[in-house]
Amino acid sequence: MQHLLTGFEFSQDEYLSILETAAAMKKDPAAFADTLKGSACAIMFEKPSLRTRTTFEIALYRLGAHGVYLDLQSGDLGKRESIPDYARNLSRWTDCLIGRVFSQHTLEELAATGSVPVINALSDLYHPAQAMADYMTLKEHLGEIKGKSLAYLGDGNNVANSLLVAGAILGVNVTCFCPLGHGPEIQIFNRAQEIAKKNGCHLDVVADPSRIVGFDALYTDTWVSMGDNTPLEKVKQIFLPYQINDTLVAQSGAKVVLHCLPAHRGYEITDEVMDGPLSAVFDEAENRLHIHMALLAKLVHKRG
Ligand code: CP
């Protein structure tokens, strides 16, 4: 049994195979209609979601499985009953636990105490399924992604961490341009850098935005993540030099611009870029569905 908790679990071959399966599922979803017939998964979200929840539910439906949504936004997970008891109950009825949680530790505990695969649908540290959809989108727009260069701009958050992990495994050069004190998690970065070295690519963290030159793709995300109540206005001045706008896109030489969404237009990205010719943000959102189908087909054991 395999989990997807961090993104470090899979080899390069496994990543490539997920991307390939997702592309096949995108082309002909009907061919996979019975893949998980009769299976059921719990979808447990402690935070809001548009894309992730919708695409996991539709992915399960398209594979012939059923998704049971458990609304945990009032903070019930681990409060009404313990996380291990949650996992033990759900493991008796379902074939996979999909969790969006405040703490990565919650997912680790579900995986350690349950007996079905656990999929990380976003935590404080990682957003691994997002990164897979991101690299699938880059592949569609750039052709080969090995050896290509991606600049991530803004807050070194869960999305940045996962882009580093998946990029290192897939052989993509990833540079995070973040203000000092807002870089990605150092332990995750170091672990990913070891993998990158073996795969012939390079990861970097840079504060100076004038060095955003010569990149194939640009990526940004919110400056304030869910769970942090800091008003955007309060951090605007620190992050504004990292805003993806027309001037920065021209300076970078990038051919494609990504954003995991939701976007805060006028903050981390301008309307001109979001709605401009290089934006692939809605392809990226679409690909969440295809990647989730491929992931579920790989990880969930078919009933009966
Ligand atoms: N990108 C993403 O995870 O979006 P949601 O928060 O809407 O799921």
Ligand code: NVA
């Ligand atoms: N970094 C963002 C991603 C949202 C999809 C957050 O955690 O809120």
